[in-house]
Amino acid sequence: METPARTESTGSAELPFDVFARDCPSRETLEHVTGRWGSLTVGALYDGARRFNELRRRVDGVSEKMLSQTLHALERDGIVHREAQPTNPPRVDYELTPLGREIAERLLSLIHFVEGSMNPVLAARQSYDATRGGR
Amino acid sequence: METPARTESTGSAELPFDVFARDCPSRETLEHVTGRWGSLTVGALYDGARRFNELRRRVDGVSEKMLSQTLHALERDGIVHREAQPTNPPRVDYELTPLGREIAERLLSLIHFVEGSMNPVLAARQSYDATRGGR
DNA sequence: CGGTATCCCGGCCGATACTG
DNA sequence: CAGTATCGGCCGGGATACCG
Numbered sequence: 570m571e572t573p574a575r576t577e578s579t580g581s582a583e584l585p586f587d588v589f590a591r592d593c594p595s596r597e598t599l600e601h602v603t604g605r606w607g608s609l610t611v612g613a614l615y616d617g618a619r620r621f622n623e624l625r626r627r628v629d630g631v632s633e634k635m636l637s638q639t640l641h642a643l644e645r646d647g648i649v650h651r652e653a654q655p656t657n658p659p660r661v662d663y664e665l666t667p668l669g670r671e672i673a674e675r676l677l678s679l680i681h682f683v684e685g686s687m688n689p690v691l692a693a694r695q696s697y698d699a700t701r702g703g704r
Numbered sequence: 705m706e707t708p709a710r711t712e713s714t715g716s717a718e719l720p721f722d723v724f725a726r727d728c729p730s731r732e733t734l735e736h737v738t739g740r741w742g743s744l745t746v747g748a749l750y751d752g753a754r755r756f757n758e759l760r761r762r763v764d765g766v767s768e769k770m771l772s773q774t775l776h777a778l779e780r781d782g783i784v785h786r787e788a789q790p791t792n793p794p795r796v797d798y799e800l801t802p803l804g805r806e807i808a809e810r811l812l813s814l815i816h817f818v819e820g821s822m823n824p825v826l827a828a829r830q831s832y833d834a835t836r837g838g839r
Numbered sequence: 840c841g842g843t844a845t846c847c848c849g850g851c852c853g854a855t856a857c858t859g
Numbered sequence: 860c861a862g863t864a865t866c867g868g869c870c871g872g873g874a875t876a877c878c879g
Contacts, residue, residue: 586819591765595819603738630726647828658840675814684721684730693782793860
């Protein structure tokens with residue numbers, strides 16, 4: 570595994586990869602992971618391996634195309650492992666890699682916090698809308 | 705206004721808001737926070753208050769329109785606080801609310817981990833592309 | 840079951856111009 | 860400086876049809 574080099578200050582010039590820079594590849598990977606379907610897919614896989622249609626049911630609202638596309642991007646980034654069994658009917662399992670698991674932990678921390686913060690958020694929205702009216 | 709006595713803290717039991725459900729408002733807020741510009745904007749504000757164009761420079765590549773739109777969504781959700789001073793020239797500061805700061809911590813944990821994982825990610829990409837041949 | 844290929848629409852997003 | 864208004868391209872993403 571890699572060394573947990575402690576870098577918590579933003580704007581640090583020490584890291585070779587800076588997500589705030591427009592051309593940094595880390596921005597792409599971050600979007601794969603935080604994107605509309607990426608975050609939910611990674612989150613759904615944290616429980617364990619799942620099959621395609623199983624995943625599709627869990628990530629409510631995702632289309633076949635988008636799930637397939639999302640899984641490919643995540644597989645390419647080494648976040649998801651795809652294991653196909655040449656049986657009939659075919660069975661394919663998707664599961665997080667060790668890297669993916671670490672990402673999922675941090676993602677779920679965020680997701681759960683957001684879920685638990687929705688009452689304040691909804692209150693803030695009402696307050697905002699009341700103040701601004703329609704504009 | 706009557707306030708629900710229920711705590712908004714993370715109770716491991718069944719949450720009223722489930723991001724995996726298609727119609728849950730938490731999914732919108734999650735997207736505001738994890739979206740292409742939302743994640744970078746929240747991350748950039750973790751250091752402290754910033755002015756509009758200052759923020760625009762920090763979040764490399766964002767347009768005025770998208771930054772404005774992103775900030776409005778975050779403000780409406782109670783994640784960012786906007787403070788305008790009626791001076792000339794005008795000066796407007798954006799800063800995270802306490803809620804926003806908690807979200808930013810979790811987001812930055814993810815961002816920094818992704819930045820620090822880019823070498824394995826890039827290696828995985830090359831391996832994937834080599835296998836598939838570039839299709 | 841587990842996908843890929845194709846069509847196509849809505850809206851995300853950038854560019855530009857304008858206001859206070 | 861701190862935005863809003865408008866236009867237009869492009870692509871995210873849903874629907875459908877089709878393969879192994």
